[in-house]
Amino acid sequence: METGDRNGDDIMSAILVIFGGTGDLTHRKLMPALYNLVLDKLLPENFAVVAVGRRDKTEDEYKKDIYDSVNKHSRNKIDAAIWHKLQNMIHYYQFDFTNMEGFQGLKEYLNQLDQTAGTEGNRVFYLAVAPEYFETIVHGIQISDMANKEGAWSRLVIEKPFGKDLMTARKLNNKILEVFPEKSIYRIDHYLGKEMIQNIMVLRFCNSIFESIWNNKFIDNVQISLTEKLGVGTRGGYYEHSGAMRDMIQNHIIQILTLVAMEPPTNLKTDSIRTEKQKVLEAIEEITPEFLRDNVVFGQYGPGIIDGEPVPGYRQELNVPRDSSTETFVALKLHINNFRWAGIPFYIRTGKRLAKSSAEIVIQFKDLPNILYFKDEEIQEPNLLVLRIQPNVGVFFQFNTKDFTSHHGIVPTKMDTSSFQPMQGNTPEAYERLIYDILRGDATLFSRWDEVEAAWTVADRLIAYREQKKSSFPNYDAGSMGPVRSFELLAKDGRKWWHV
Ligand SMILES: NC(=O)c1ccc[n+]([C@@H]2O[C@H](COP(=O)([O-])OP(=O)(O)OC[C@H]3O[C@@H](n4cnc5c(N)ncnc54)[C@H](OP(=O)(O)O)[C@@H]3O)[C@@H](O)[C@H]2O)c1
Numbered sequence: 310m311e312t313g314d315r316n317g318d319d320i321m322s323a324i325l326v327i328f329g330g331t332g333d334l335t336h337r338k339l340m341p342a343l344y345n346l347v348l349d350k351l352l353p354e355n356f357a358v359v360a361v362g363r364r365d366k367t368e369d370e371y372k373k374d375i376y377d378s379v380n381k382h383s384r385n386k387i388d389a390a391i392w393h394k395l396q397n398m399i400h401y402y403q404f405d406f407t408n409m410e411g412f413q414g415l416k417e418y419l420n421q422l423d424q425t426a427g428t429e430g431n432r433v434f435y436l437a438v439a440p441e442y443f444e445t446i447v448h449g450i451q452i453s454d455m456a457n458k459e460g461a462w463s464r465l466v467i468e469k470p471f472g473k474d475l476m477t478a479r480k481l482n483n484k485i486l487e488v489f490p491e492k493s494i495y496r497i498d499h500y501l502g503k504e505m506i507q508n509i510m511v512l513r514f515c516n517s518i519f520e521s522i523w524n525n526k527f528i529d530n531v532q533i534s535l536t537e538k539l540g541v542g543t544r545g546g547y548y549e550h551s552g553a554m555r556d557m558i559q560n561h562i563i564q565i566l567t568l569v570a571m572e573p574p575t576n577l578k579t580d581s582i583r584t585e586k587q588k589v590l591e592a593i594e595e596i597t598p599e600f601l602r603d604n605v606v607f608g609q610y611g612p613g614i615i616d617g618e619p620v621p622g623y624r625q626e627l628n629v630p631r632d633s634s635t636e637t638f639v640a641l642k643l644h645i646n647n648f649r650w651a652g653i654p655f656y657i658r659t660g661k662r663l664a665k666s667s668a669e670i671v672i673q674f675k676d677l678p679n680i681l682y683f684k685d686e687e688i689q690e691p692n693l694l695v696l697r698i699q700p701n702v703g704v705f706f707q708f709n710t711k712d713f714t715s716h717h718g719i720v721p722t723k724m725d726t727s728s729f730q731p732m733q734g735n736t737p738e739a740y741e742r743l744i745y746d747i748l749r750g751d752a753t754l755f756s757r758w759d760e761v762e763a764a765w766t767v768a769d770r771l772i773a774y775r776e777q778k779k780s781s782f783p784n785y786d787a788g789s790m791g792p793v794r795s796f797e798l799l800a801k802d803g804r805k806w807w808h809v
Contacts, residue, residue, distance in 0.1 A: 320748045321462070322355035324419055324428045328406060328446050329437035330360025331371075334468065336378035339437060340497075342740035344379045347395045348388070348713045351745050359419065384738060398426075404445050406438075411724040412453035417456070426557075430461030435746055440470055446485045451488045466495045466747055469560055470551065471756070474772065475765040482758055491758055495747050500561040501741035501754040502739030505698040509568045510582075512696065512704065519694070520573070522674070525653045529691065531566070531806060532567055532656045532671040536663040538615055539651045540787070541637070545628035552635045554775065557659040559768035564756065565698075568646050569670055583757045590763035592647040595772040600643075607775050608638030610662040614771035620662065620787045636667060636698030637661045640795035641700060641771070642802075654747040658806070662787035668698035671807045695809055703727025705809060723809075 324344075325336055346776065360371065368682060376396070381388050402418060404411040413793055423430055434450060436443055447465070450456050456463035472478025485494055500506055518665045524527070535557055543549040567586035574581040592615045594600065611622040623629060623637050638660030645655065674692035695705035703726040712718030746754055756764075790806070799805050 313579065320353045320745070321431055321750065322353045322432050322749045323431035324357045324359055324422060324426065325420065325435060325744075326359045326361060326415075327437055328361045328620065329365070329435075329637065330401065330444075331362030331364050331374075332437055334344070334437045335360065336375070337382050338740045339435070339744070341379050341383040341630050342738075342744055343398075344383050344395055345385055345392065345397075345738075345741050346745060348385055348391045349741075351741075352398075353748065355429070355703065357422055357426040357428055357601055359415075360403050361404060361406065361415070363403065363405050366401060366405065368399075368731065370398050372399055375399060387799045406442065406449055409449055409452060412449035412455060414451045418453045430458035432458070432461070432463040434463065434467060434715070435466040437468055440468075440473075443467060443481055447485050447488055452749050456488055456581050460749075463489065463492070464493045464495060464747060464750075465489045468497050468499060469499075470555055471496050471560075471761050472549065472765065473555060475762065475769045478623045478761060478765050482761075492752065494755075494758070495752055496745075496756040496758075496761060497743060498560050498564050498754075499739045499754055501756075502742040503697060503698060504531070504738075504796060505702050506565065506568065507742075507754070509565075509696060513569075514573050521574045523672075524549075524649045525651055527674055528607060528653055529673045529675045530654045530656060530672070530802075532568060532807060533562055533569070533658070533669075533805075534806070535565075535659040535668045535700065535781040536564060536665055536790070537577045537661050538663060538666040539618060540662045541623065541626050541629070543573075543627055545626040549633060549635050550703065552772075552775075553637055553639045553659050553661070553774050556769055558639055558641075558657070558757075558771070559764050562657055562659060563767070565670065566705070566759075567760070568655070569672075570650060572649070574576060577753075579753045580757075583752055583760060587757070587759050587763065588646060590760060590767070592645050592650070593763075593767060598766065601771070601774040604642040604773060604798070605774065606638075606640040606798055607636040607778075607780065608640075608660060608785045608792040608794055608795065609633070609782035610637050610660075610785055610787045611783030613662065613789065615662065615664075615788045617723070622783050623662075624783065631759045634776075634782060636775055636780075636782075636796070638663075638785060638791045639771075640798055642798055649736055654802065654804075656804075658791065658795060660785075660791050664788055664790050665808070667700060669701075670696040670698070671809070673804075673807065681743070689719060693807060693809060695807070697727040700729055701727040702730045707809065 316472060329335055331630055404415060436446055472481050478639060513523060567589045569587045571585040572586045607622050613620060624631050625631050629703050640658040642654050671692040676691055677688055689709060690707065695706040697703055697705060705725045707721050707723050709719050710722045712720040743754060
């Protein structure tokens, strides 16, 4: 078992065991990510991938499937020599993981592979399977004693969602802790693998012009918007039990919120950063009935038009009940009650089938008195700093300058370093970073249990409120920017959502 908070740079020899080796995630994200890690020489020399699946396939058939997927989804074109290297590392192991006896066979297989691959007993167990199997697999690993090799380390990578509420998340966590210590658990939030998300800390803590004004003296409000044009497509069955709260707020948005609001960590050690993020969650205002009544808006899309094409409403989607009360949109306002943020609203919004697909954070700075250069009817635009996460990636800044075409006018001037990078979704690129960090033993970009627990505590209250509230869904048209009430949420504070 490993010890300590590594944050190491050395990539360790290991076998990556992917449960769900024939699944969509493995094909579209994990294998293309591994290909690019080989290309960039970021995998250890002694490395093997054991893909576990149920399907009856020979190893050659499996590799052929993976070749096709990598060819389709990799950010780099396939190079024969690189593929050859990767395919030599890949092994297909067929077994049904609900059969507990099968784990003993897998353990022996991995031990033998150690001899030929030189992987020294180190293991990464990646659960790329439906969440209902997480505990089953962890139990299999436990009873076969697969994670306890003398002199070696084992890590567990667990995909989202981590539980469907606080209770199930706790139960899952307790089961995992019977087998893996917290420091060996890597709870994936692929959003944290995105470059711009990692850049939030760099922007804040490596630029004195930002960090010195990153507080309630200078900032008027913060807006976090993760919006999608896409509907639920064929994932209606999954989404029906998830909704926007579990799909986006509990994980990605709360993670972004903590990065925007955290205090500078004392150093770059994993636990220092996670502790600061956790403090933000602890400082979120109490969720009272009044808070829920006044600060939360749920929505569900009806039919509408997106990019000139008619699209169905959520209740008409595949595997969605015609009277579904699942939310496809959430907007909320909250406060973080600490010295830095007291009094500053954080507005959050996420939704499907909206007019625009984008993820961005808008920092609106306070207005200055309207005394200079102004005609009475003119309104001075505030300074805005926009951190664009996708599809544009980079930073936008708006500030005021003199309008040289008039005597008194002022015009907002825009500086934009962002560029259009449409592939910045849930991409293999984010997984490249995450897999690389797992192999280095750096858990900074993964969620610690207390963060997950605190996020569920907030999300549970909101979900319970939505479930007991009589909803009048659908309440926004596909192709709009969400329910009217989400605009009123800001308008009643004299503010508006920014679209810059
Ligand atoms: N797909 C994505 O883009 C994506 C994105 C973010 C998170 N995730 C998360 O990643 C996880 C996997 O999602 P996915 O879309 O890849 O699912 P998927 O396509 O349905 O794949 C499920 C995998 O589980 C295997 N499996 C199921 N039952 C099994 C059993 N009894 N024994 C052995 N293998 C079994 C399947 O093997 P066989 O097919 O051989 O039966 C298949 O490889 C989920 O937790 C999901 O929430 C996925």
